[in-house]
Amino acid sequence: MADQDEEMALPDLANAEELPAAAENAQVEEGDDEAVRSAHDLEAVFDVPVNVSAVLGKTHIEVSNLLKLGRGTIVELDRKIGEAIDIYVNDRLVARGEVVVVDDRLGVTMTEIVKGGVT
Incomplete structure (x- = not known):
């Protein structure tokens, strides 16, 4: 399990083109399974x-x-x-x-x- 105090690098929001690339590289650990998140997972909130x-x-x-x-x-x-x-x-x-x-x-x-x- 990842250390909760560990800092996560955030994308530069001033350059919107970096957001999908950064989101594709984000990883979340859940028990023994490691799920990889992508920009596709965030599509539901892009138009909010x-x-x-x-x-x-x-x-x-x-x-x-x-x-x-x-x-x-x-x-x-x-x-x-x-x-x-x-x-x-x-x-x-x-x-x-x-x-x-x-x-x-x-x-x-x-x-x-x-x-x-x-x-």
Whole structure:
């Protein structure tokens, strides 16, 4: 039986082409039988939609003030510059991360996985 503390190498999710190859190489030990898992085993979840949100911060604003906002208006949030942002998957907190710029586009890099995510 495999040691539970042993770390398992995860595929680089930034490059989706690596996922099937990594999944084909994953092995699971069950008693004396050794089952090999493949990307084919994951086909059932490939089309499952998920909602991913990166929350930069929050604020409270009255509707009357919201209607007065215009282009260039600054809205103060409850977080400071450089503070970690929250990453939610299907309204469940799963990670914290940082905002990054890649080729003139905004992105998020995960810096911490949250165990027992909060809803």
